[in-house]
Amino acid sequence: MNEQTEKTVLEFDDVSLTYHTEKGETLAASHLQFAVREGEFIAVIGPSGCGKTTLLSLSAGLLSPSAGEVRLYGKPVERGNAHIGYMLQKDELFPWRTVEANITLPLEIRKCNTPARRAAARALAEKYGLGGFLKHYPDQLSGGMRQRAALIRTLAADPRMLLLDEPFSALDYQTRLNVCDDVYEIIRQEHKTAMLVTHDISEAISVADRVFVLSARPARVVAAHEIGFGEMKPLERRKDARFSAWFDRLWKELNL
Amino acid sequence: MKTQSNCSLEHSLFLRRRRRESIVVQLARFGLLIAVLGIWELIAGLKLVDPFIISSPSRIAVQIGKLAADGSLFYHIGVTLWETVAGFVIAVVLGTGIALALWWSERARRILEPYIVVLNSLPKIALGPVIIIWFGTGSSAIVFMTVLVGIIVAILHMLGGFMATDANKILLLQSMGASKVQMLRKLVLPSALPQFVGMLKICVGMAWIGSIMGEYIVSKAGLGYLIVYGGQVFKLDLVMAATVILCALAGAMYALVALAERILTKK
């Protein structure tokens, strides 16, 4: 990959964020400074409560920085930006909607619910193994299937940047590894830029091009590593000799 | 659930046992009713207790027959039914609307909270005289009483439902740039459907309380009026007859709501 020609998608420019409640104020992110390039898969690791979700909320424009600026394609990001697709820990499928109606939800919200885009969303679902389940309700699907449906929903409005907030942590171990593989491949095949936050070091190594390590609260980026596994799939990476070396290194950095 | 045609012997035995069990339950239910009515009839018939005081199933039936014959039965049922249904519908519609407004505006919610709490704990019957002065002694006073009894419950129940909307789903819609109206239509209203059905069930009960209580205070007609009147002239047969009809009507209205529930929650 040629870094010179690669475009910056998301950029944090000296971003800090303070939460205000009646009990007091919490500095959740402090002087965040990094850039995500087009097509990159970034994993952000940090201990629980360090500010990972906050970082994603800032990226999606759901929170405005207390200081600094978050830019998406060079412009300050605002809530509901069409380039952003946000995926949460749980699938958050609406139980009263069919799988099909769930995955086309972003089209309704973004007022681009055209037959062509609906067909594209359906095609996406078919391509990734949900074709037979479009008329089913979410509670008829397994946990892994549901999370896949949630990803298809995230992709339905064709965002260029995916934000994933610990998307596998609600799944059991076996399913988690499989869904992780699925999600990785889908994101690669659809050529999306992605930022995934997790507290699971091995998950980060198994999907990322680069891993950002956050400090305990307030979140700062204490290290950024090129993992260098290229296009290797998560399950292959886990078998690779370099995997445990990365694990040890990141483990130490997290526990500094 | 689909029943499998080629189920195992064990499963068909299980199904048979379940069927038998539910037949037993049905029979016991019916038998209990018959037994109570029979004992009642017996006690009254043998004059163990003066039937003038406890009435009896046959006397109640005769009384209902008499009321039906002179047409007043349907008149009184009509009056009470109309008051109850009107009060119920107004309480449900208005209550849900107010709950929506309170969901929409946090400020309104905070301002109105203490008033709603006070109104909720106030025994509505205390407002009887006020209602008579404002609405007179006709049906509108009773409808008002019915609304009063139901609406606060409806508001609190629905507001609770709206406020319990899953925060992560809200976040999800926000990330898609949903407006507040979209939030309402796509998420808050559909996810509060179970609360709505629950509220309907509670409000049916409340509506009957309100209408009968109203008729107790300002009676000119209706089943509540019959009960009060029967009590005053010591005609226990009339009191019991009106009560039995009330039971049947309340049961029927509840069954209607249960039907509505099945239609509303059917996917």
Ligand SMILES: Nc1ncnc2c1ncn2[C@@H]1O[C@H](COP(=O)(O)OP(=O)(O)O)[C@@H](O)[C@H]1O
């Ligand atoms: N809405 C909020 N109001 C106040 N404090 C918050 C809010 N959201 C998060 N925090 C605090 O900010 C810190 C970081 O939270 P979060 O970004 O959710 O961490 P993580 O996702 O890494 O577990 C935590 O200490 C949390 O208590």
Ligand SMILES: [Mg+2]
């Ligand atoms: Mg979090």
